[in-house]
Amino acid sequence: MSQFWSPLVHTLTPYVPGEQPKVNNLIKLNTNENPYPPSPNVLAEIKAQTGEQLKRYPDPNSDVLKQTIAQYHQLNSNQVFVGNGSDEVLAHAFQALLKHDKPLLFPDITYSFYPVYCGLYQIDYETIPLTDAFEINIPDYHQNSGGIIFPNPNAPTGRLLALDAIETLLQQHPNKVVLIDEAYIDFGGDFNTQSAVTLIKKYPNVLVVQTLSKSRSLAGIRVGFAMGNPNLIEALERVKNSFNSYPLDRLAIYGAKAAFEDEAYFQKTCQKIIQTRQNLTNTLQELGFQIIPSAANFLFVSHPNHPAEQLAHALREQAIIVRYFNKPRINQYLRISIGTNTENNQLCQVLQQVIEH
């Protein structure tokens, strides 16, 4: 508390990200990073851009990256917005598109940054409970609101909502923005039938946000993007250009571009994760875990006989970290990022010891 603080600051409850430990030798399955390295082409391109030109400002509009993403998703450049990680993109979207007189709607169990953004921008919101099976039930959103946002697949549950349900939602709410936060969509297995990107041409009210931090193994360079009608993109640009002219540095712009240009590596990595997710699911089920069906690069699991917090603690003692949320409805669950097969096996060995002990 301080006389120097703007009144708003006293009211904030900041987001707490998953731990980024500073020691090595940990098996890190707590923040849904990709267990595989970035494409070698990306690393080569970043090194190639690391020269005298870093004395110059980057392109404030990141045009080469927008063009690359647009081409990749068969859109125009003015349907693409880029930012310093999808968290920044989401922040701008909350301020630019989701702040209205009526409350914003999102699930009670979802990305826990959403209520934090609402605090920062003083946006009224209402949470809509997931079903007992942790599913989003579209009719529950059929009420007066200023906008709707949820991740698909949802986090931390991993559950995918079918595209026809999203299309119904867009049709039922033509006068408000529906933001689909697709941080994990590339792990669903069939982008073309699962991503709301395919709905952009038809619906002016859908904004799709994606990131390079998960499926493209680039959490370390901070690039996220939004796709939608040029009218929605313009609102984001106006806020961005009132906040920071140069959110993406030169290395991020060109590294991200190279990531989209190495489709083979991307596909191979995603397929490996989908495969190991299945292996891990099988093994955990054999250990008695109940597992929410996941279309993401993590599993949301609980064990009928072992409290989740104790399991997280036992794993931590063996240098394996997973995410535990001490929150209503989900405090008996662990969110476990999909690691390599070796990492997953070590996880299962420790869990087996705890459970059979």
Next chain:
Amino acid sequence: MSQFWSPLVHTLTPYVPGEQPKVNNLIKLNTNENPYPPSPNVLAEIKAQTGEQLKRYPDPNSDVLKQTIAQYHQLNSNQVFVGNGSDEVLAHAFQALLKHDKPLLFPDITYSFYPVYCGLYQIDYETIPLTDAFEINIPDYHQNSGGIIFPNPNAPTGRLLALDAIETLLQQHPNKVVLIDEAYIDFGGDFNTQSAVTLIKKYPNVLVVQTLSKSRSLAGIRVGFAMGNPNLIEALERVKNSFNSYPLDRLAIYGAKAAFEDEAYFQKTCQKIIQTRQNLTNTLQELGFQIIPSAANFLFVSHPNHPAEQLAHALREQAIIVRYFNKPRINQYLRISIGTNTENNQLCQVLQQVIEH
């Protein structure tokens, strides 16, 4: 205009940064970048960090960088805040520390992003005219306000305000934040007697913002920082952690750290710019230009017989770009970034041709 936009978006007048041309072969003296490349140690460190570890999120707190900056300026880590360029740091400061019931004060001629931030965060402000000689006159700020901000040296004038005047201001306004935006302070020639960093231990109300984009030749990697009492820093951290957990990517964190660790290169570069600024000043004076005394890496100049806009146009035709602001009181001035001696000579040759023609 759109039903989907938050009401605020309709009211925004975004900032327009200086042109970042996409063609080469231009002499670019329009955005105050450093004409010399980053330290070779910085480039080597960025390349060394460009590996598998980019799959991981960076440290959300950038601790190694904060520690490096703190040590460099003889502060504690909790007196340092880092962000994605000083524009982001300033944005957070406007929201966290400069929004109060009473209006914010800043000069009428100054960094033109300030009123844009006020628009974004709906902060009342009042501009205080510089003197006819483009000086900040401290008694003019002796009025009811919610805070004070100005660059020192000021931009686009280049004028330095003496440190004892700033100390007087801090003493006269103990209950409000005084933000000194020191983007160009390293070009003043004597940091210890010019920078407000030396006042931080004595005054809890001073916040000093600096950047690596100018004096450290790193506009391309986007790192800025603020220094002040831990209480002010905490306000910035609360806003940052409600906006984006990971504003600095791994390459920016380690590249910036390496920049602070190569003091010899930094000193050499700054001294070269100070020297060429003097050479350029002499030559332009011989051509009849009037020059505001500059402590920055740019000159603010006017010519009694040649309209500034025409000169900017003539330079552009010869592939030299400088900054022209079509604004009251300064529309007869050009802001010219200090280039290399070769670039400055080419500039002067073209100006000579125009003036003697």
